[in-house]
Structure formats: structure tokens, C-alpha cells
Amino acid sequence: MKILDLAIKDLSQILRDKKVLLFLVAMPIVFTLFMGFAYNAGESGDENADTRLGLAYVDPQPDSRLSQMLFARLEESDALKVIRLEQAEALDSLRRGEVVGVLVIPSGFGEQDAGGTFRQLTLIAESNSSDGQSLYQLLRVPISQLMSAVEIASISADVQGSPAEFAPALELAWAKWDETSRLERVRLERATARVEESWFGDNPYNQASPGILVQFAIMSLVTSAQILVNERKTRTMQRLMTTAMRPWEMVAGHLLAMFGLVFLQTALLVVFAQFVLGVNYLNEPLGTLLVSVAMCLWVAAMGLLIGVLAKSDDQVVLFSLVSMFLFSALGGTWFPLEASGGAFAAIGRLMPSAWAMTGYQNILIRGLDLSAAWLPTTILLAYAFGFFLLALWRFRKMEL
Amino acid sequence: MKIIDIALNDLLRSFRSAFTIGMAVVAPLMLTGLIYFAFGGLSGGDVSMNAMKVGVVNADALPADSPLDAPIGDNIRAMFFDESVESWIEARDYPDEAAARAAVNAQEIGVAVIVPADLSASLLSDEIDAQVTIISDPTLTIAPAVVQDMVTMMLDGVSGGGIAIQTIMERQQANGIQPDPAQIPGWVTRYTDWYREFQRDLFHRPEKAALVLTAPSAGETESADPIQQMMGLTMAGQMIFFAFFTGAYAMMSILREDEEGTLARLFTTPTERANILAGKFLAVVLTVTLQGIVLMTAGHYAFGIAWGQPASVALAALGQVLAASGLGVLLISFVKTSKQGGPVLGGGLTALGMLGGLFTANIPGGMPAAFQMLANFTPQGWVLKGWKLSLAGAVPADLLLPFAVALALGVAMFAFGAVMFKKRYS
Structure with a gap:
């Protein structure tokens, strides 16, 4: 009962300040919308909009057969919108964002059909953008096939001992490549446990929502962990110690308050994401609840440790922000760990934040059932227990 | 003051x-x-990448009277077990598609490559109805794209060899020359050598690659x-x-x-x-x-x-x-x-x-x-x-x-x- 009283006191003290709502609810919602929008940039919108990647085609010798073959193939692509331009004009278009890249055909490229020397094609594009990389991938296949046709034609000309044989062999080989390139020989399939209409795995908020959920749960410690520091500063804690309340009850009371606050925030964000953004947390309600409770317990236990370690409000803010940065980045809440380096991903996967993300993604993206929530939940609970023991140890030392 | x-x-x-x-x-x-x-x-060509876990199901078998020594599926499998990729690909074999799917669901692997039993037969007979299926964990985007690229390139290599043989033979026939089957291995070797070098240049030697990607700010020569x-x-x-x-x-x-x-x-x-x-x-x-x-x-x-x-x-x-x-x-x-x-x-x-x-x-x-x-x-x-x-x-x-x-x-x-x-x- 005393534990509950202390928790209610903490919660009323925190929630009395209406500005807290800005950090607890408004900011995470705005961030979720913003990040979801950012992830979704360029993917959503008008279905009839032209989503092809713009490519400026610069060729000083547009009449060469090789160039014509390549241009015709690129023009046929559903993914590309190809425009012939002069180099200066093309680079201007690139700067203005009208095209994603500029393909520069070198002078003498067409002479390869007469056994000329190697000429390298250059794609000028933002190499660190997904559009730039996609464009490079889209060009690599037809260019490889064109070069293959050139080589086949050379072999054919050599075999027949006639340079005149090159041109018809090139046409034939290119026609065969044209046929082959229309065949779908590799099929990509996403493994999802649920394939019915309830699967929302391609919702761009599936990464943003759980990521912000975990990040702002940690950030909420800025407000809740300050209670412990204030109690020490105002000597309320010392007064509490003179009462019949035991130290573990005090720790448990504060932990319960922090848990309550983080859980309230998480629940609000889950409801918002479910009903406003279509993030399907209710795909497995019990699984979502288990992961959320375990995640909130871990965050609360960490908040308790921060509250015990910090000596001032500023330190609480600093420790909470550092924890938020570390656990958010390493746990894959800002970007998928798949995209990071080996050591980073290996360390990241051990983080409790990564397990929280895995727990949510099992439900949201993989469409798995309750059984997929047990392992992340258990690991998060183990982290919560570890942080709680550390906080308790520091609290007892502080008592002395 | x-x-x-x-x-x-x-x-x-x-x-x-x-x-x-x-x-x-x-x-x-x-x-x-x-x-x-x-x-x-990941910069400067240091491939300290996050290792991709790939499962391979190779059911491909050689058809009767095949000119090949081994099924094409073996080459696809070998590509993922090759020493040159072992620092960034962890490959495992699975007996069948069900086992591979279960492994993807359990997150033991991120991507499964399923090579069908009739892949070689369909490629050799020019009836391309067999497909290699790549099953991926839906939270991943990079690994499936890389694996798809590798398999496509491998199949393009095989197709290229086939196209070379067909083109040369058809051109000989068009010129009234009867193709000599004994020459085919020589043509294939020449084409395969070229293709291997071409791929190596494309992926590892940008100065020799057929296509090079350059950032606009760095001009046209410097990447x-x-x-x-x-x-x-x-x-x-x-x-x-x-x-x-x-x-x-x-x-x-x-x-x-x-x-x-x-x-x-x-x-x-x-x-x-x-x-x-x-x-x-x-x-x-x-x-x-x-x-x-x-x-x-x-x-x-x-x-x-x-x-x-x-x-x-x-x-x-x-x-x-x-x-x-x-x-x-x-x-x-x-x-x-x-x-x-x-x-x-x-x-x-x-x-x-x-x-x-x-x-x-x-x-x-x-x-x-x-x-x-x-x-x-x-x-x-x-x-x-x-x-x-x-x-x-x-x-x-x-x-x-x-x-x-x-x-x-x-x-x-x-x-x-x-x-x-x-x-x-x-």
C-alpha cells in the first residue's frame, strides 16, 4: 500500500506540470509522423504520378549503333524516363533535381564495334542516395548485356575470320539478350507468417513507430528520474527514511511510478499508431502488451538507476539523453541494424532496445504470433532485473 | 572593458x-x-559488413544427355560458400524449401535461395519456366537485394554462354558453314574468361569497369x-x-x-x-x-x-x-x-x-x-x-x-x- 501511495505521489507530482505532456506525448507523435513521412518520402502519393527515375542521356555520337541499342533498351524500361541532352544542360537538370542522374557516353563508344579500345560509361548521380544507387543497378544489367553482345560478336567475327561478320552477329546476340531480359528468372518473396489482408508489413510507420516508442520511453526519464534527485535535494528522502517505510519499498514505489509513466506514454503512442497511422499493433494484442510491459520495466529500472546516480537535474537530463542516444542508435531505432557495420550490428543486437524492436517487428512486419514475443520479453525482463539490482545496490550505498 | x-x-x-x-x-x-x-x-572498400545469413536449397539436377558436368544450381550454391565472400556471407544448406522457410521465420537466416530441380534443364532447353526463388525476412532490404543481384548475375553469365553458342552457330549456318561441335568448348572458354574479367572489373576495379558511378560534386573524373x-x-x-x-x-x-x-x-x-x-x-x-x-x-x-x-x-x-x-x-x-x-x-x-x-x-x-x-x-x-x-x-x-x-x-x-x-x- 505504501508503495502504491509513493507511486501515486510521484505520478501526481510529475503530471501536475502540463509541460510534461509536451515531452511525453506531443513530441513523440510529431517525431513519429515526421520520421514516417521521411521514410515514406517519394514512395507514397498519387498512384498516377510518374515515379520513373529521370535519366539524362549524353552522347556526342548519337548515330552509333551501340548507342542506339542502349538508348532503345533504356527507353523501354518501365523504371526509367530517359531524355537526350547536351552535357551542360544535363548537369543543370541534375542540379535542379529534374533528373536523378546523367549517363555520359564517351566519345568513341560506338567504335567498339570495329574492335576499338575500351570506353568507360559514366553515371553522374548522388552515390549516397537510394535513387542514385537504384539508377546504377538499373543501368548495370543492360550495359553488361550490351558488352556481352559485343564480345559474342567479336568471337563470331574471329571464328569466321571476317570483320564484316561483327555487325550481324552483334544484332543477333543483342536480339537474343533482348528476349532473355524479358524473362523473370529470379523471384523475390517476403516471408510473412500472415498473408491475409490484415498484414500491414509495408506501412512506412512500422519502423518509425516502434523506434520512436523506444526512444521517447527513455527520454521520458528526463522528467521521472528528476523526482529522486529532488527528493534528495529537498531532503524529503531523508524524512521518508525516518518513517516505517523500508528502503526496498521506497525503491519499488519510485520504480512503479516510472513504470506507470512510461507505460502510459507507450500505451498512448500504440493507440495513436494503431488508429491513426495504421500500424497494426493489435495484430497480436497480447504480444504487444507483453513486449511493451517488459520494455517499460527495463526503461523504468534504468530511470531508477539514473535517479540514484545523478546529483542534479542537469545530470538527470544529461544521463537520460546519453542513454537515449546510445540505446536508440545501437538498438536500431533510428536505422535498421542491417544497414550498419558488422561490429556495430553485433553490439547493437545485444541491446535491450534492439530486443524491444525485434519484439515489435515480429508482430508488425513479420506477422508472427504470440510465441514470437516470448524471447524478446524474457530478455527485456532480464535487463530490467539487472538494472533494478544495480539501482538497489547504489541506493543502499547512498543510504550509508 | x-x-x-x-x-x-x-x-x-x-x-x-x-x-x-x-x-x-x-x-x-x-x-x-x-x-x-x-x-x-564501410568506407574505403573495407567490407567489415554486417554478415548476411543466407540459406541455400539446391534441388537442381542434371537432365539426361546434358552437356554440362554439374548442375547450374551447384554454381549458385558454390557462389554463397565461396572463400571470397565468407567474410560477409554466412551460408548454410537446407534440405528443402519448408526447412528454409522455417529458418527465415525463426530468424536463423535472413535470406533463403531456393534453386528448383529443373533449373539446369530449363536453361539448357531454352524454356525458361523454372525460377530461382529468394525468400527474405521482411524487415531486411539490403541482403535480399544483394542476393538477388548475385543470382541474376550468375544466371546472366549462364545465359550469356548459351547466347554465345547459339549466335555463333546461327551466324555460321547463315553463311553456309556447318558448325563444328568440337569448337564449342573453345568459344565457351573464351566467353567465360571475358565474362569473369568483366564482372571483376565491374565490382572490384572501378577504373576498368564498363560503368562507373561518380558524384556530381566531384566532377566527372574523381569519385x-x-x-x-x-x-x-x-x-x-x-x-x-x-x-x-x-x-x-x-x-x-x-x-x-x-x-x-x-x-x-x-x-x-x-x-x-x-x-x-x-x-x-x-x-x-x-x-x-x-x-x-x-x-x-x-x-x-x-x-x-x-x-x-x-x-x-x-x-x-x-x-x-x-x-x-x-x-x-x-x-x-x-x-x-x-x-x-x-x-x-x-x-x-x-x-x-x-x-x-x-x-x-x-x-x-x-x-x-x-x-x-x-x-x-x-x-x-x-x-x-x-x-x-x-x-x-x-x-x-x-x-x-x-x-x-x-x-x-x-x-x-x-x-x-x-x-x-x-x-x-x-
């Missing part, structure tokens, strides 16, 4: 505070450091390092965000002094109030300047960031200092107590930073046009424009517009805030 004394006193106080150091220097470096740790190792570009933009975004935070936080010293009573005591001295306020403002400018210098130096030495031409860097940095100090003075002029300052700094500056594009400078493809337009209404957006140009190697003349806007905004905000403070403490 009094102005400088007050400014130095505030500066000293700021840099004695662990919180100020933490937020002004440690936090932006730590955030950039985390990004560097995550992606920096820019995308990781370094990313680190520059990340560090610039963090530096700007925390510069604005520091500007406002440093200005809050006037509120704290007011609450502690030391400001009232200072006003009883012969020092003019205008000088006291000027000293406080100067402290903000000096704090933000010092922070910028420390972060740029640390960014250069720790993450190898090339900030740009010295004059361009100076313009970008000066714009940042003026805009951050101006906004700091303006924001705090509306705040009554240091307690109110928390939400203003946390909420207001985060929202402005978000609109200014500081957190999305590295979003692939950039933000939609509407967001880019919104950035024009924030001082952070203009400061970021300046840094983007400087990082891209622009000459000082190119930075004049963002610098002029940051300067004008900084001076206007500073003047407005100063008037408000003067009124409050007159």
Missing part, C-alpha cells in the same frame, strides 16, 4: 558546467560518433567517398542543432542570475544596464563560436570531415554563430523563468531543427519539396544550406545567399530580443 569582463565571466561559468560541455560538445560528437561507428567502417559525404552532413546537422541549443542555453544564464539575485546585485553597481546586457550577449556569441571551432576541429580529426574551402567554411560558420546567437537571444527574451526554458529549448529548437532539415540531411533522395520549402522559413535551414555548399567544395561566392539570409535573420532576431530584454530590465 566591463562588457568583456561580464562576457568572460559567463563564458567561464558555461565551460565549468559539465552540462554545457555535455550538450555543446559531447552530445554532437557522440551522435556523430555513433553514426561513424555504424557506417564509417567522392559517399561515407565521408554522409559523415559531413551528419556532423553539420548535429553541429547546427547543438549550436542553436547552446546559444539559447547560454542566454538562459541571464534568467538564472535573475532568479539567484546576482543580476539585481549587478544592476546596483555603476555599470550601465546596456553594458551588462551587451556582456551577456557577447558571452553567447563567444560560446557558440568556441563550440563551433571545437566541433569542426574534432569532426575533421576524428571523422576525417573535409569542411570545404577555408573562406567558405568561415562564411558558413559565421552564419551559424550569428543565427544561433540571434535565435537564442530572441527565444529567451520571451521566457520568464529558467524552468520555462526547458520546453522552449527542448520542444521549440527540436521542432525548428526538424523543419530546417537537420535530422534528415542524409535521407536518401532527400525530403519532399514541401519540406524543403519549409526549411527556407527557419534559420537552421539556411545555415544547413551554407554547410551543404561548403562541404560540397563550393567557392565563397556560392555561399553568399545562405550567409546573407542567416546574417539578416540573426541580426533581426538579436535586435528584437535585445529590445525585449532592455524593456524587461529597464
Whole structure:
């Protein structure tokens, strides 16, 4: 009962300040919308909009057969919108964002059909953008096939001992490549446990929502962990110690308050994401609840440790922000760990934040059932227990 | 002289505070450091990549009377078990598709490659109805794309060999020559050797590759390092965000002094109030300047960031200092107590930073046009424009517009805030 009283006191003290709502609810919602929008940039919108990647085609010798073959193939692509331009004009278009890249055909490229020397094609594009990389991938296949046709034609000309044989062999080989390139020989399939209409795995908020959920749960410690520091500063804690309340009850009371606050925030964000953004947390309600409770317990236990370690409000803010940065980045809440380096991903996967993300993604993206929530939940609970023991140890030392 | 004394006193106080150091220097470096740790190792061709876990089900078998020594599926399988890829691909065999699917669902592997029993037969007979299926964990995007690319390239190699044989034979027949089957292995060897070299050049020797990708800022001959570009933009975004935070936080010293009573005591001295306020403002400018210098130096030495031409860097940095100090003075002029300052700094500056594009400078493809337009209404957006140009190697003349806007905004905000403070403490 005393534990509950202390928790209610903490919660009323925190929630009395209406500005807290800005950090607890408004900011995470705005961030979720913003990040979801950012992830979704360029993917959503008008279905009839032209989503092809713009490519400026610069060729000083547009009449060469090789160039014509390549241009015709690129023009046929559903993914590309190809425009012939002069180099200066093309680079201007690139700067203005009208095209994603500029393909520069070198002078003498067409002479390869007469056994000329190697000429390298250059794609000028933002190499660190997904559009730039996609464009490079889209060009690599037809260019490889064109070069293959050139080589086949050379072999054919050599075999027949006639340079005149090159041109018809090139046409034939290119026609065969044209046929082959229309065949779908590799099929990509996403493994999802649920394939019915309830699967929302391609919702761009599936990464943003759980990521912000975990990040702002940690950030909420800025407000809740300050209670412990204030109690020490105002000597309320010392007064509490003179009462019949035991130290573990005090720790448990504060932990319960922090848990309550983080859980309230998480629940609000889950409801918002479910009903406003279509993030399907209710795909497995019990699984979502288990992961959320375990995640909130871990965050609360960490908040308790921060509250015990910090000596001032500023330190609480600093420790909470550092924890938020570390656990958010390493746990894959800002970007998928798949995209990071080996050591980073290996360390990241051990983080409790990564397990929280895995727990949510099992439900949201993989469409798995309750059984997929047990392992992340258990690991998060183990982290919560570890942080709680550390906080308790520091609290007892502080008592002395 | 009094102005400088007050400014130095505030500066000293700021840099004695662990919180100020933490937020002004440690936090932006730590955030950039985390990004560097995550992606920096991928630069310079160092493939310290996150290993992809790939499962292979190879059911392919040779049809009767096949000219091949081994099924094509064996080559696909061997590609994933090859020594050259073992540092970034962990491959395992699975007996059938069900086992591979179960492994993907259990997250033992990220991608499963299913080679059907009739792949070789269908490729040899020119009836391409057999498909290689790639099943991937839906949370992954890179690994499935890489695996798909590898399998496609392998099948293109096989198709290329077939096309070579068919083309040469058909051309011989067209010229009235009867093809000699004994010559086929020679043609295939020549084509295969060429294809192997071509692939090697394409992936490992950019100077010899048929297609090379070049960043626009680096001109047409020199390729820019995308990781370094990313680190520059990340560090610039963090530096700007925390510069604005520091500007406002440093200005809050006037509120704290007011609450502690030391400001009232200072006003009883012969020092003019205008000088006291000027000293406080100067402290903000000096704090933000010092922070910028420390972060740029640390960014250069720790993450190898090339900030740009010295004059361009100076313009970008000066714009940042003026805009951050101006906004700091303006924001705090509306705040009554240091307690109110928390939400203003946390909420207001985060929202402005978000609109200014500081957190999305590295979003692939950039933000939609509407967001880019919104950035024009924030001082952070203009400061970021300046840094983007400087990082891209622009000459000082190119930075004049963002610098002029940051300067004008900084001076206007500073003047407005100063008037408000003067009124409050007159």
C-alpha cells in the first residue's frame, strides 16, 4: 500500500506540470509522423504520378549503333524516363533535381564495334542516395548485356575470320539478350507468417513507430528520474527514511511510478499508431502488451538507476539523453541494424532496445504470433532485473 | 572593458558546467560518433559488413544427355560458400524449401535461395519456366537485394554462354558453314574468361569497369567517398542543432542570475544596464563560436570531415554563430523563468531543427519539396544550406545567399530580443 501511495505521489507530482505532456506525448507523435513521412518520402502519393527515375542521356555520337541499342533498351524500361541532352544542360537538370542522374557516353563508344579500345560509361548521380544507387543497378544489367553482345560478336567475327561478320552477329546476340531480359528468372518473396489482408508489413510507420516508442520511453526519464534527485535535494528522502517505510519499498514505489509513466506514454503512442497511422499493433494484442510491459520495466529500472546516480537535474537530463542516444542508435531505432557495420550490428543486437524492436517487428512486419514475443520479453525482463539490482545496490550505498 | 569582463565571466561559468560541455560538445560528437561507428567502417572498400545469413536449397539436377558436368544450381550454391565472400556471407544448406522457410521465420537466416530441380534443364532447353526463388525476412532490404543481384548475375553469365553458342552457330549456318561441335568448348572458354574479367572489373576495379558511378560534386573524373559525404552532413546537422541549443542555453544564464539575485546585485553597481546586457550577449556569441571551432576541429580529426574551402567554411560558420546567437537571444527574451526554458529549448529548437532539415540531411533522395520549402522559413535551414555548399567544395561566392539570409535573420532576431530584454530590465 505504501508503495502504491509513493507511486501515486510521484505520478501526481510529475503530471501536475502540463509541460510534461509536451515531452511525453506531443513530441513523440510529431517525431513519429515526421520520421514516417521521411521514410515514406517519394514512395507514397498519387498512384498516377510518374515515379520513373529521370535519366539524362549524353552522347556526342548519337548515330552509333551501340548507342542506339542502349538508348532503345533504356527507353523501354518501365523504371526509367530517359531524355537526350547536351552535357551542360544535363548537369543543370541534375542540379535542379529534374533528373536523378546523367549517363555520359564517351566519345568513341560506338567504335567498339570495329574492335576499338575500351570506353568507360559514366553515371553522374548522388552515390549516397537510394535513387542514385537504384539508377546504377538499373543501368548495370543492360550495359553488361550490351558488352556481352559485343564480345559474342567479336568471337563470331574471329571464328569466321571476317570483320564484316561483327555487325550481324552483334544484332543477333543483342536480339537474343533482348528476349532473355524479358524473362523473370529470379523471384523475390517476403516471408510473412500472415498473408491475409490484415498484414500491414509495408506501412512506412512500422519502423518509425516502434523506434520512436523506444526512444521517447527513455527520454521520458528526463522528467521521472528528476523526482529522486529532488527528493534528495529537498531532503524529503531523508524524512521518508525516518518513517516505517523500508528502503526496498521506497525503491519499488519510485520504480512503479516510472513504470506507470512510461507505460502510459507507450500505451498512448500504440493507440495513436494503431488508429491513426495504421500500424497494426493489435495484430497480436497480447504480444504487444507483453513486449511493451517488459520494455517499460527495463526503461523504468534504468530511470531508477539514473535517479540514484545523478546529483542534479542537469545530470538527470544529461544521463537520460546519453542513454537515449546510445540505446536508440545501437538498438536500431533510428536505422535498421542491417544497414550498419558488422561490429556495430553485433553490439547493437545485444541491446535491450534492439530486443524491444525485434519484439515489435515480429508482430508488425513479420506477422508472427504470440510465441514470437516470448524471447524478446524474457530478455527485456532480464535487463530490467539487472538494472533494478544495480539501482538497489547504489541506493543502499547512498543510504550509508 | 566591463562588457568583456561580464562576457568572460559567463563564458567561464558555461565551460565549468559539465552540462554545457555535455550538450555543446559531447552530445554532437557522440551522435556523430555513433553514426561513424555504424557506417564509417564501410568506407574505403573495407567490407567489415554486417554478415548476411543466407540459406541455400539446391534441388537442381542434371537432365539426361546434358552437356554440362554439374548442375547450374551447384554454381549458385558454390557462389554463397565461396572463400571470397565468407567474410560477409554466412551460408548454410537446407534440405528443402519448408526447412528454409522455417529458418527465415525463426530468424536463423535472413535470406533463403531456393534453386528448383529443373533449373539446369530449363536453361539448357531454352524454356525458361523454372525460377530461382529468394525468400527474405521482411524487415531486411539490403541482403535480399544483394542476393538477388548475385543470382541474376550468375544466371546472366549462364545465359550469356548459351547466347554465345547459339549466335555463333546461327551466324555460321547463315553463311553456309556447318558448325563444328568440337569448337564449342573453345568459344565457351573464351566467353567465360571475358565474362569473369568483366564482372571483376565491374565490382572490384572501378577504373576498368564498363560503368562507373561518380558524384556530381566531384566532377566527372574523381569519385567522392559517399561515407565521408554522409559523415559531413551528419556532423553539420548535429553541429547546427547543438549550436542553436547552446546559444539559447547560454542566454538562459541571464534568467538564472535573475532568479539567484546576482543580476539585481549587478544592476546596483555603476555599470550601465546596456553594458551588462551587451556582456551577456557577447558571452553567447563567444560560446557558440568556441563550440563551433571545437566541433569542426574534432569532426575533421576524428571523422576525417573535409569542411570545404577555408573562406567558405568561415562564411558558413559565421552564419551559424550569428543565427544561433540571434535565435537564442530572441527565444529567451520571451521566457520568464529558467524552468520555462526547458520546453522552449527542448520542444521549440527540436521542432525548428526538424523543419530546417537537420535530422534528415542524409535521407536518401532527400525530403519532399514541401519540406524543403519549409526549411527556407527557419534559420537552421539556411545555415544547413551554407554547410551543404561548403562541404560540397563550393567557392565563397556560392555561399553568399545562405550567409546573407542567416546574417539578416540573426541580426533581426538579436535586435528584437535585445529590445525585449532592455524593456524587461529597464
